[in-house]
Amino acid sequence: MRIIESVSEMQQQADMWRGEGKRIALVPTMGYLHAGHLTLMQKARTHADIVVMSVFVNPTQFGPGEDFERYPRDFENDIRLATEVGVDAAFSPEAAEMYPEGYQTYVDVTRVTLPLCGKSRPGHFRGVTTVVNKLFNIVKPHVAMFGEKDFQQLVTIRRMVKDLNMDVEVLGHPIVRESDGLALSSRNVYLTSEQRQEALRLSQSLREAQTLIQSGExxxxxxxxxxREILKAGKDMRIDYAELRHPETLEEVSRIDGPTLLALAVFLGTTRLIDNCVLNIPQ
Structure with missing residues (x-):
């Protein structure tokens, strides 16, 4: 695998691949890879000739007091894992390469970023859309893969791509879970064994909601x-939000008349976890 650290080198390599008629797929990551990331990379291979992953812990999407400094990092292991699933290149710049001195330009998607994580993490999505826009300009992908665990992020990036006429196809991939239902996340490493057990309440509550839908509610x-009853019963668990939203507009839903996003965010101790599912009315 080729490791590229500079913007100009990555752009030149992307131009070379495109000149050879090759289709490029990008899988953006902040590193500390798990099976969910690797699944995205394997799926990306089915859509492209060249798969590039980015490994960049983006400082602009972390707010004051969040876990930027302690966010888990293991670059050597990331490279080993990505190589095993056939990734062709890793773009891994330093923060100063992405945000040089005097940097002052940001991308701000408005309505879909206001609720949910946007409400509890002001400025988060401005950092996300800015860095993804930059990655699109640097890696020049034909297609980009994102996990549906960060559902609001996926909706936001699709909105940005549509509104700014970006020539890149944005694909989502279903949440990858542990065998007991816990959604894979790099932040799961923060959990104690007891908290890890309590975290199963997220997927349990999603299943309960779908059961209620199937029973006619x-x-x-x-x-x-x-x-909320299921989540509140958790020891050391605090609900950030539990909301029902339209899966494209993210507008609040008062009655389930079609596919509806159930989005959850909780704190277990100091660790913030998110999960979601799209509830469907049975045919």
Whole structure:
């Protein structure tokens, strides 16, 4: 695998691949790879000739007091894992390479970033859209892969691509889970064994919501009441949000009349976890 650290070298290599008629796929990551990331990379291979992963812990998407400094990092292991699944190149710049002295330009997507994580993490999505825009300009992919665990992020990036007429196809991939249902996340490493067990309440509450839908319940307040009961029963668990939203506009939903996003965020101790599913009315 080729490791590229400079913007200009990555752009030149991308131009070379494109000149050879090769299709490029990008999988953006902040490193500390797990099976979810690797699944995205394997899926990207089915859409492209060249797979590039970025490894960049982006400082602009972390707020004051968040875990930027302690965010888990293991670059050598990331390279080993990505090589095993056939990734062709890793773009891994330093922060000063991405945000040089005097940097002052940002991308701001508005309405879809206001609720959910946007409400509890002001400025987060401005950092996400800015760095993804930069990665698109640097890696020049034909297609980019994102996991659906960060559902609001996926909606936001698709909105940015559409609004700014970007020539890149944005693909989402279903959440990858442990055998017991816990959504894979690099932040799971922060959890104690007891917290790890309590974290299963997220996937449990998602399943309970779908069960209510299948039994005929359509009222959002009833579904959310049950979801919150499950989460609140967790030891050392604090709900950030549990909301029902339209899966494209992220507008609040008061009654389930079609596919509806159930989005969750909780704190277990100091660790913030998110999870979601799209609830579907049975045919």
């Amino acid at each position: 359509r009222r959002s307040d009833i579904i959310l009441k049950r979801v």
